[in-house]
Amino acid sequence: MERRRSLPDVLAGGVFVLIGGAFVVGSLGYELGTPLRMGPGAFPLLVGATVAALGLAIVVKGLIAGEVIAFGPIPWRAIAVITLALLFFGFAVRRLGFVPTSAVTALLTTLASSRVRLLTAVAVAAGLTVASTLIFIVGLQMRIPLWGSWLGF
Amino acid sequence: MELFDNLALGFSTAFLVQNVLYCFVGVLLGTAVGVLPGIGPTATVAMLLPITFSFEPVTALIMLAGIYYGAQYGGSTTAILINLPGESSAAVTALDGHEMARQGRAGAALAVAAVGSFIAGTVATVALAVAAPPLASVALRFGPADYFSLVLFGLVVSIALARGSTLKALAMIVLGVLLGTVGQDIYTGTPRFVFDQRELYGGIDFVSVAVGMFGVAEILRNLENEQTRATIVSKVTSLWPTGEERRRSVGPILRGTGLGAALGVLPGGGHVLASFTSYAVEKRISKRPREFGHGAIEGVAGPESANNAAAQTSFIPLLTLGLPAHPVMALMVGAFIVHGITPGPNVITDEPALFWGLIASMWIGNVLLLLLNLPLIGIWVRMLRIPYQVLFPMIILFAAIGTYSLSLNAYDVYAIAFFGLLGYVLIKCGCEPAPLLLGFVLGPLLEENLRRALIISRGDPSVFLTRPISAVLLALALVALVITVLPTIKRRREVVFAGEE
Structure with a gap:
């Protein structure tokens, strides 16, 4: 299989990992609670981890078989x-x-x-x-x- | 027939001269403000709300409803003409509507949107009058677990919207949900991710996200290469849809009306869900799915009808349960309370003239909308001829002012800049902004109902599978996910096979 590296994919994935990770770190500072009474940190922790995981998947995919996107000039x-x-x-x-x-x-x-x-x-x-x-x-x-x-x- | 007595009472109230007059003023003002780029119905209604406080309750509410429909139609007009939806349901219209405008068919897109909205509005008003009580009892049976599954289902369905990779669309949705958690926690009041800034306690305003992701990011993309930028069509050849376009619109309008009327009842973004779902349905059943995103008229007719039908029926939970289904409905609650009426089950019995008058005025509002907008389409289309060098500063300035006016909060304006940059980077990397927006709107509902459901079930997560409504919705979500992924696998295989030849 042909390997195509895709910089946009890696960049997009990186943004997701960064934001997801930041929210995970932030949510650890709040009370997590129990399933019965979820604290303010539980939901952002869960969702943040999901974003980071999806971002990682996009990075990996971008390194192996990325989408070819023309980046174009930046204003x-x-x-x-x-x-x-x-x-x-x-x-x-x-x-x-x-x-x-x-x-x-x-x-x-x-x-x-x-x-x-x-x-x-x-x-x-x-x-x-x-x-x-x-x-x-x-x-x-x-x-x-x-x-x-x-x-x- | 009780229904006819009720409707007669409603029309006799709504046809009073001052009520028709202010319904007209409301529709006109709503359209005029809603057309301003980046200002959606919520912002429009919020800005015009104080004007109505001096009138009689019935007149005030009729005018507000008129503003709402007008703003919604105005927002769709802006979405079609310059790709600047003020609200997420109009974002769906922008996908194909703006493409149509680029191809010189803006007139057809606007006409189909107006006619579709009118048909949907008429049908949904009848549906509202007939079905308000029984439908309310269905909505009453929804527990938190069911809401959670419903929202999840809606989010999964919206992946079908994304043109690019499923993985990226999924990541955008979840990112939207994540950004929706900024602000005070609903159960404990703990401020989350606010960096000690009091202005962020209320969370990030939805309008900032929409204006940033759809407005600023799009402007930046247009400024990338000014020489080759696809200049906005200056000549609109035909305001009327061709025979073929009319034929292709009938089905989507009817299906959109049905979907919208049904989904609009559900508290929580029903109209957003309706337009997104309608788009997904039309794309799925179309013989030409590849045209979607490239100016398919079905992608305008379906979501616009669904949106308008849902706008009508979203009054059902408000009028029968006192539950706002939509940010605009939350503003309506405020208006009811200013006039000393508590929205809820008592409105039908205590204020029958107001209840049925409001319903009847919705239909009158739709007639006025059609009468007003079809002749005025020429004026809206003329907006296309404003040179871009004037238009984009106008959009940025009006967006900043409009967003600031919502709660006089400077952070709402800073958020536009943040989401503009974030949106620009992500869009450039092949991500679609619409799923993020939907995730952002529905995220707080997802969290609230997840936590409420777990409190009720004493921490037992199996409640989502043991409640029948919830279980069915989750199963549907799973099916939708599988269907969305399957063609991708197929296409990838085709690409691989083609590469080997």
């Missing part, structure tokens, strides 16, 4: 910028307020595309900020201050 810039934009939104929305946070998040996100020009990005960000303020604050009456405490309002 590092988009990954970094979009992650940053989301983290910024979560962190800043209460501190800076809705309008500045939305504007910065939108501007950051537009920059994820490698073909965007700065002027377009600014225009899109401004338009989206106005639209989201109208929809969520005016239309849906969301209770988020427009300008946050960090700006001295």
Whole structure:
């Protein structure tokens, strides 16, 4: 039988082993209990071990007879910028307020595309900020201050 | 005939001018918000809930129900047009619906979804009126062991959904279940895997998982190669399904309606289960299973009908047992209580006008949905022409705002980033996101019922086999697993044989 190593399979399996293993280790810190009264740690331990075992099976299969998947390019810039934009939104929305946070998040996100020009990005960000303020604050009456405490309002 | 008296009472309530008006407003608002990418029915209903508090109880509940149907249809529209389901039942629609949109048949997919939903809604409303009491007594007989087996069965069936390897699909489901354990333990209140962050005590919000895995991950994939990215079709040739598409949709709509009406009654993700199961059934019995995932109209017609039928019948446990079958139903419980009504068996006798009025308004809501959405399909389709450079920042921003608005919790937004990255890596490695989502939604139910069943049986695990309902469901789950694995073995053998020639 032809052996095909598959990096994506090994990587996917590795992710499962890592997460499953982390939950197993974490759940050992909680009370396991008895079958009659299962503690908070029992179910995650069981499920975490299953995830890790399945991940291991995927790794082994990936080393022996893996799926051939074209990996393709990785958009590092988009990954970094979009992650940053989301983290910024979560962190800043209460501190800076809705309008500045939305504007910065939108501007950051537009920059994820490698073909965007700065002027377009600014225009899109401004338009989206106005639209989201109208929809969520005016239309849906969301209770988020427009300008946050960090700006001295 | 008692049923006709009841329905007459219902329609006389539902046809009051203000009730029809607010049903219409609810459907319109629900669709408008539900269409926003990444915002599913649960988020829509949660956001619009406060608007209804100032009305009469009947009007408020009718409007809320309208918002729910509208949001559901709007969510399907988004799933079809830009592959951004706001909720897991719409994720099934996205599989083939979005493929159809890419092939320029978005109009047909939307029309079939609307008509399928209408037919399913009509049938399910009648089913609800006729079968509410007896069906409730069946659901009453379900013990924790039976629920556990039911959820397990649903999860196994969903493996049939995955296009890739069965092993990976299985791992994704179990990973979903695992991630569902984050947050306070239901029995002891112990916070699990929260890293001392109070914001994580309530667990990870389902919307964050859905938006991250389906929204952000998909955007990242689209940004991989902007030059060759399959640009969204700018021209929709026909809004109406062809004769062949109509013929192919009839069976799935009827089967989906039946499945949805039956599964929607079961507390706990019945509508998710219904759309997933309907998709799996259509894929199994189709003469062209290879078309599924590549724009098969059956994959839109079946799950959409099942979803809508289940949305109607999921009111049965709420109205008869006071048990929310669905996150939206949990919000409805809140609405009932605000108006001083305790949802439960007493509603039929104490508030017959409200009970039957709500049921009748569901049908009216479906009529309005059809009248509203068929003419407006053109507007939804036009959304396709928004350039991607505007669309994807809009999706990210609206997703962040929408998710944050659910409980004003910054961690829900951080979770989007986490699941976006996780989903992107796993999808790139050939894993499908849908099973993870289902595992995540049903995981807490699995744990709760497992532990409850073991407490009741005094720690004896044989209870899952000695209770007949549970035993049958477990047997069905086993059969489903075997059937799912078998063709894979067959295909692999074929590959091996082909390699030898």
